[in-house]
Amino acid sequence: GAVVSQHPSRVICKSGTSVKIECRSLDFQATTMFWYRQFPKQSLMLMATSNEGSKATYEQGVEKDKFLINHASLTLSTLTVTSAHPEDSSFYICSATAGTGLGYTFGSGTRLTVV
Amino acid sequence: DQQVKQNSPSLSVQEGRISILNCDYTNSMFDYFLWYKKYPAEGPTFLISISSIKDKNEDGRFTVFLNKSAKHLSLHIVPSQPGDSAVYFCAAITGANNLFFGTGTRLTVIP
Numbered sequence: 001g002a003v004v005s006q007h008p009s010r011v012i013c014k015s016g017t018s019v020k021i022e023c024r025s026l027d028f029q030a031t032t033m034f035w036y037r038q039f040p041k042q043s044l045m046l047m048a049t050s051n052e053g054s055k056a057t058y059e060q061g062v063e064k065d066k067f068l069i070n071h072a073s074l075t076l077s078t079l080t081v082t083s084a085h086p087e088d089s090s091f092y093i094c095s096a097t098a099g100t101g102l103g104y105t106f107g108s109g110t111r112l113t114v115v
Numbered sequence: 116d117q118q119v120k121q122n123s124p125s126l127s128v129q130e131g132r133i134s135i136l137n138c139d140y141t142n143s144m145f146d147y148f149l150w151y152k153k154y155p156a157e158g159p160t161f162l163i164s165i166s167s168i169k170d171k172n173e174d175g176r177f178t179v180f181l182n183k184s185a186k187h188l189s190l191h192i193v194p195s196q197p198g199d200s201a202v203y204f205c206a207a208i209t210g211a212n213n214l215f216f217g218t219g220t221r222l223t224v225i226p
Binding site for chain 1: 160202216
């Protein structure tokens, strides 16, 4: 079945540094990828939607200059948290789809801790 | 490999009847399970959850059942309403707090 690999699963970084999270579709072409932020036992908050080869569409309230999303190929999207602050500590998860109605495959998430 | 599976990509139910969404998992280390509901162009919304120490959790029209021996959980919606039409995801958490999702089931409630 469709698999999405998300890396790293855990990262601890110092305040002010940048962290890159990768999301790869291993056996299908992901025309659209989504990035979410998960707070404990709460809904996933959609941060942005990215289509291969075009700029990501950010949800209201999400700083595009802080959360840089690149979807350069049909199998890879990256989320870079720039100048990380402790309040950015959270669980980030990606999902990918090959197209409308074809289902969503999620990565296993990245727990970011900014110290 | 998918550790959480939703084998039915779609389900259609008549309004007022029961909707049963199924989910299977392979990892016996999962200790917490969640169901999410997703409308188009929105992020998944948390619906209901269940701890691995329980076999049932009920919240209004939504009930989640967990069968650990079968590694199976299900979400029952009764009575189903047209507004319930959405994509439903099950998800599971390990003690390391990694979150694994199924691929979703599209529920259509027919008025």
